[in-house]
Amino acid sequence: MAIWSTEASSGELTIKIQGRFDFSAHQEFRDAYEKVSEEPKGYIVDMKETTYLDSSALGMLLLLRDHAGGDNSHIEIVNCNPDVKKILTISNFEQLFTIR
């Protein structure tokens, strides 16, 4: 499990999760969005290389959303593979996040 983050010039922060997105990612994920030089205008969570997602990962996404302003947040979750998509669908997270 590894987490990469890049700040785009357009003001968006992309966080990429490689491998299993579970409780062990907790601190790193949080650092990725808390330790930034400027508050990003939006967030992109890139799941291209994410193999697995569990309920603690869902919790972490909720924490990000809360950090990003709750109902006023702009978070996109992108490049989900079928397994990841399934979990997000069951939880109906498309009601809270933009999922592509």
Next chain:
Amino acid sequence: MSTNPERHVDVGALQDLKDIMEGEFKTLIDTFISDSSSKLEELAAAVATNDADALRKVAHSLKGSSSNICAGELSELARQLEFMGKEGSTQGSIDILQRMRDEFATVASILQEHV
């Protein structure tokens, strides 16, 4: 007696030992001399009774203490006796024992000079 003490005792190492022992040096030398004397008697008894095991044990002890007191030749002779004892025979031991007695006499005299 040989005119060169170095053949019998490593004088430099002995001096280091003296520095460490400080006021206890004399006690050490006295202890060594008296202990080694009785050990030589024990060796003689072992040889006389053909007791290889006793030979080995006593020679081993003397080997160690001689090396600590910096008497290399004495230690080597003791090692030879120990080896014989290990091999299980006392053949040829009388000879070595005699050489040990002579060597011990020389060593004792050198040691006492340094006290």
Next chain:
Amino acid sequence: MDTVALTVASSEGPQEVLRILIADDNDSDRLILQTIVRKEGHTVYTARDGQEAIDIFREQSPDIVLLDALMPNVDGFQAARTIKALAGDDLVPIIFLTSLRDATSLADCLAAGGLDFLSKPYNRIILQAKIKAFASMRRLHETVQRQRDEISLHNDRLIHEQEVAKQVFDNIAHPGCIDAPNIKYLLSPMAVFNGDLVLASRKPSGGMYVFLGDFTGHGLPAAIGAMPVSEIFYGMAQKGFSLQDILREINKKLKRILPVGVFCCACMYDLSFRKRSAEVWIGGLPDVLVYRKGNRTIENLKSRHLPLGVVDNDRFKNETTVIQLDFGDKIYLWSDGIIEATNDQGEMFGEDRVRDVIASTPDAEAIFSAIEAAVEKHAGRGEQDDDYTMVEVTMVNEEDMGEYFADRGKSFLAGGPKDWSMTYELRPQTLREFNPLPLITHLLMEVPGLRPHSGKIYTILSELYSNALEHGVLGLHSELKASADGFARYYMERTKKLSDLYEGSVKFYVDHHPVKDGGVLTILVEDTGPGFDFKSKEQVSHKTEGYSGRGIPLIRTMCRSVRYLEPGNKVEVVFDWHVDV
């Protein structure tokens, strides 16, 4: 010289003073060694043979032991073994003193428990270095032991805390109707610490609610949400609240008390025996399976909502799916333990395997145990590790519940105020500052069985009260409400007149008495106004369009009777109600 330790500091600065045991049968060797060690600043104990070494070790518990390998009367090897045994869990470094050179002997030293050896002639510098190294090792070992003990203690405490929490939970927990004849369930006693919660309650009006929740996390944090949910569920179910109301209340509570990121995936359904249906809400739980006994097929009900505790109630959606169920059809709920049970190869049990089991089990009543057996076989674990949660509920006839529900049915209408009356008069200050409707409604909701009718009752009270207050006491005319503009003006005038109110009152007289499987509620509202010519008004059919006049005709449809009494400032309604099975 004597055995006083010379605390001469070494050139490297102050170091730990150690207690060191020296065992050597040779007097001069022993003397040399003890002098060297004392000079390092350590405390020395000496022994001439193995037995003495063991005795001194027992008495003094030294930190490090220097043992001559060959000694009379218990040699070094034997002494080493004994000392190690005496030391137990603690690390006591043993260094063999030897002029043995052969590899076998040296190997023997290590085998006997020695950590190192020092050869003769003794070298002060080497000895110093080894003592230091082993002292360091000993300290490290002690640290590890201490930490291990702390962890162990901490762990015990955690387990104890969980046990206490479990007891508290058991005291709060309600068995509900989980043991009803039409329910089969698998639930380990510690399931709540896996975040699994199963609740089932009979409804006062017949039928039952079933709830399965899967909280995120493990241990105490996962269990703690279960307590308030359980209380809300059973408390509200008993009082006849609807599925949606209960879910809203649970969501509100969890949103408030759980930290962000912690939530409860859940399914709750309202099973009606009479209507042969189930109204289902699923939020975040994977597919709920419905088994059709008739043609042995399986339907999936999908999660359409966010889990409980994620969003505020204004974003909470409580739309449900209603499904028809025939006699013998079954609904299956489970937490992820079943689906995610893995075998040695890391394969999960998965929904497909469940379907296979169902397909290959012709006898519907054997399906539950077949699934249970298949999962346990797959995961290869015995009885001791059954942390699977599964609930099967079968559609039956209410009569089939027999004794189980019959008893409960009798008792549901027991307890609570059924036969009473009260008078409640509101005088000017109260009329200005207080809305009595919630309070009176609340009193009426305490009547067992009346809650499902709360909506109608509130409408009745509200209409009668606003008429009494606005027309009777404040003297406003309802004709003003005929247009949108007029409506606004009406309410402005109402506000003004109310704030200027110093005389007048509205009196409620409420009476309830029970009848078989229901009751009769009489409400009389009287105001201090002049009344109106109700006889002529009643002859005119009330307009049901427009902004005014809607109230009373609607109430007439709900009640047995609506009567005005002379001179028109009193109105009495009689409302009949029955238990709706």
